[in-house]
Amino acid sequence: xxxxxxxxxxxxxxxxxxxxxxxxxxxxxxxxxxxxxxxxxxxxxxxxxxxxxxxxxxxxxxxxxxxxxxxxxxxxxxxxxxxxxxxxxxxxxxxxxxxxxxxxxxxxxxxxxxxxxxxxxxxxxxxxxxxxxxxxxxxxxxxxxxxxxxxxxxxxxxxxxxxxxxxxxxxxxxxxxxxxxxxxxxxxxxxxxxxxxxxxxxxxxxxxxxxxxxxxxxxxxxxxxxxxxxxxxxxxxxxxxxxxxxxxxxxxxxxxxxxxxxxxxxxxxx
Numbered sequence: 001x002x003x004x005x006x007x008x009x010x011x012x013x014x015x016x017x018x019x020x021x022x023x024x025x026x027x028x029x030x031x032x033x034x035x036x037x038x039x040x041x042x043x044x045x046x047x048x049x050x051x052x053x054x055x056x057x058x059x060x061x062x063x064x065x066x067x068x069x070x071x072x073x074x075x076x077x078x079x080x081x082x083x084x085x086x087x088x089x090x091x092x093x094x095x096x097x098x099x100x101x102x103x104x105x106x107x108x109x110x111x112x113x114x115x116x117x118x119x120x121x122x123x124x125x126x127x128x129x130x131x132x133x134x135x136x137x138x139x140x141x142x143x144x145x146x147x148x149x150x151x152x153x154x155x156x157x158x159x160x161x162x163x164x165x166x167x168x169x170x171x172x173x174x175x176x177x178x179x180x181x182x183x184x185x186x187x188x189x190x191x192x193x194x195x196x197x198x199x200x201x202x203x204x205x206x207x208x209x210x211x212x213x214x215x216x217x218x219x220x221x222x223x224x225x226x227x228x229x230x231x232x233x234x235x236x237x238x239x240x241x242x243x244x245x246x247x248x249x250x251x252x253x254x255x256x257x258x259x260x261x262x263x264x265x266x267x268x269x270x
Contacts, residue, residue: 032073032074032075032076032177032187032188032189032190033075033076033077033078033166033187033188033189033190057216057217057218058217058218058228058231059098059217060094060095060098060217060232061093061094061095061098061147061149061214061215061216061217061232062172062214062215062216062217062218062219062220062221062222062223062228062231062232063171063172063212063213063214063215063220063221063222063231064212064213064214064215064219064220064221065202065210065221065224066152066201066210066211066212066213067210067211068204068208068209068210068211069200069201069208069209069210069211070207070208071200071201071203071207071208071209072206072207073189073203073206073207076190078164078166078190078241079241079242079243080166080239080240080241080242081239081240081241081242081243081244082239082240083185085168085184085237085238085239086117086165086238086239086240087117087122087237087238088184088235088236088237088238089115089117089124089143089235089236089238090143090233090234090235090236091115091124091126091136091143091144091145091233091234091235091236092142092143092144092145092232092233092234093126093134093136093144093145093146093147093214093232093233093234094144094146094147094232095146095147095148095149095214096146096148099136099137099144099145099146100146102144103137103139103144106137106139106140106142107139108137108138108139109137110135110136110137110146111135111136111137112132112133112134112135113125113133113134113135113136113137113138113143113145114133115138115143117238119252120160121159121160121161122157122158122159122160122161122165122191122238123157123158123160124155124156124157124158124236125155125156126145126147126153126154126155126156126234127153127154127156128151128152128153128154129151129152129153129154134146134147134153145234147214148214149214149215149216150213150214150215151213151214152211152212152213152214153212153213153214154198154199154200154212155169155171155176155198155199155212155234155236156196156197156198156199157191157196157197157199157236158195158196158197159191159192159193159194159195159196159197160194161193161194162193162194163193163240163241163244164190164191164192164193164240164241164244165190165191165238165239165240165241166187166188166189166190166191166238166239166241167188167189167190167191167197167199167236167237167238167239168182168184168186168187168188168236168237168238168239169188169189169199169234169235169236169237170182170234170235170236171202171212171221171222171234171235172220172221172222172228172230172231172232172233173222173226173229173230173231173233173235174202174221174222174225174226174230176199176201176202176203177189177202177203178203179202179221179225180226181226182235184237188237188239200212202221217231217232
């Protein structure tokens with residue numbers, strides 16, 4: 001058996017999570033994408049590096065490097081349909097004072113918030129340790145979610161289609177798989193058809209992650225490793241799989257096809 005085949009056949013272990021998106025428990029398999037020589041990082045442990053000189057204390061929240069959490073991952077082949085993401089979603093977060101002030105400024109109101117991609121095929125939310133969707137608001141093209149200093153949170157992505165997707169996720173500008181500056185070209189997690197992906201923290205090995213915890217900007221993983229410029233945002237880039245056909249958008253186009261779009265005589269094809 002080749003090395004590549006061995007990597008593809010690593011044992012998949014189930015991670016039981018609770019998601020408020022559907023009000024119950026989910027058995028979710030986390031898979032890292034792999035295609036040929038481009039593999040997601042595996043067993044190297046990444047932690048806060050030597051601290052950079054502190055800047056002036058910034059208000060609001062960042063994401064700390066939390067406690068170790070068991071979250072096994074396996075590898076599976078995945079070829080993207082396109083080099084460009086099907087959709088990108090940004091969830092900005094802050095503490096209660098910052099979010100409430102922003103909501104008042106924009107005339108918006110807070111409510112449990114799940115964000116959907118353009119055609120509604122996938123839902124994205126931040127949930128607390130009990131699985132409750134964190135409150136927030138959407139206004140003027142911006143999504144803002146309210147966190148609490150010291151509280152643990154998870155990123156949840158729900159798939160309402162029969163297709164697989166690759167999810168490249170970042171927190172505070174850092175890739176959740178290796179803690180390096182994020183880039184959609186990096187490999188991510190595979191979201192199974194009608195499945196739920198729960199990202200619990202920065203991956204430290206094939207078996208564990210460092211939990212996401214809200215904390216002061218100066219104490220955030222980003223501030224202690226690469227800088228705090230991008231603190232306060234969670235990013236998700238979504239890639240469909242090559243060969244996937246019956247996506248929600250394709251079914252919607254067929255469902256709304258007009259049998260009599262216009263009146264006139266037949267003309268030769270172009």
